[in-house]
Amino acid sequence: MLKAIVTVMLKKGIFDPQGRAVQNGLESIGFEKIRSVRIGKQIEIALDTQDKGVADASVHQMCDKMLANPVVESYSFEIKEI
Amino acid sequence: MLKAIVTVMLKKGIFDPQGRAVQNGLESIGFEKIRSVRIGKQIEIALDTQDKGVADASVHQMCDKMLANPVVESYSFEIKEI
Numbered sequence: 001m002l003k004a005i006v007t008v009m010l011k012k013g014i015f016d017p018q019g020r021a022v023q024n025g026l027e028s029i030g031f032e033k034i035r036s037v038r039i040g041k042q043i044e045i046a047l048d049t050q051d052k053g054v055a056d057a058s059v060h061q062m063c064d065k066m067l068a069n070p071v072v073e074s075y076s077f078e079i080k081e082i
Numbered sequence: 083m084l085k086a087i088v089t090v091m092l093k094k095g096i097f098d099p100q101g102r103a104v105q106n107g108l109e110s111i112g113f114e115k116i117r118s119v120r121i122g123k124q125i126e127i128a129l130d131t132q133d134k135g136v137a138d139a140s141v142h143q144m145c146d147k148m149l150a151n152p153v154v155e156s157y158s159f160e161i162k163e164i
C-alpha cells in the first residue's frame with residue numbers, strides 16, 4: 001500500500017490571516033523572534049495500489065480537481081510505501 | 083534565519099470527519115482505491131535566530147502551549163536554514 005502526503009499552502013504574497021492570528025497569539029504568550037507564521041494543510045491519503053506511477057498521476061489529479069485551489073494555493077506531495 | 087515546519091495531525095484512532103468528507107468527495111468524482119484520508123495542519127514559522135538548539139526548544143514549547151492539543155493531536159517538526 002502507498003501513502004501520499006500532500007501539503008497545500010497559500011501562495012507567497014497571499015495574506016494568511018490564520019497564520020497572522022497564530023503569530024499574534026504566540027507573541028502574546030511570550031514568544032519573541034517570530035518573523036512570520038503561515039498555515040496550510042497536510043493531507044495523508046492511503047492508496048490501495050502498489051504502482052507509484054499510477055499513484056503519482058492520481059494524486060496530481062486529486063490536487064488539481066479538489067484538494068487545492070490553484071488561484072491562491074500551491075501544493076506538493078511525496079509518495080511513500082507503508 | 084531558521085524556519086520550523088510543524089505538522090500537527092489527529093492521533094491514530096481519533097475519528098477525522100474532515101478527512102472522511104474529503105474521501106467521500108474524491109470518491110464521488112471518480113477516484114477509487116482510496117483507503118483513507120486524514121487531514122492535519124502544516125505550520126511554517128520563520129524565526130529570527132541562527133541557533134538551532136534555541137529554535138528547537140522554542141518550537142517544542144509553542145506546540146505544547148498553543149499549536150497542538152495534546153489530548154487528540156500529535157505533532158512533529160523539522161528546522162531548516164532559509
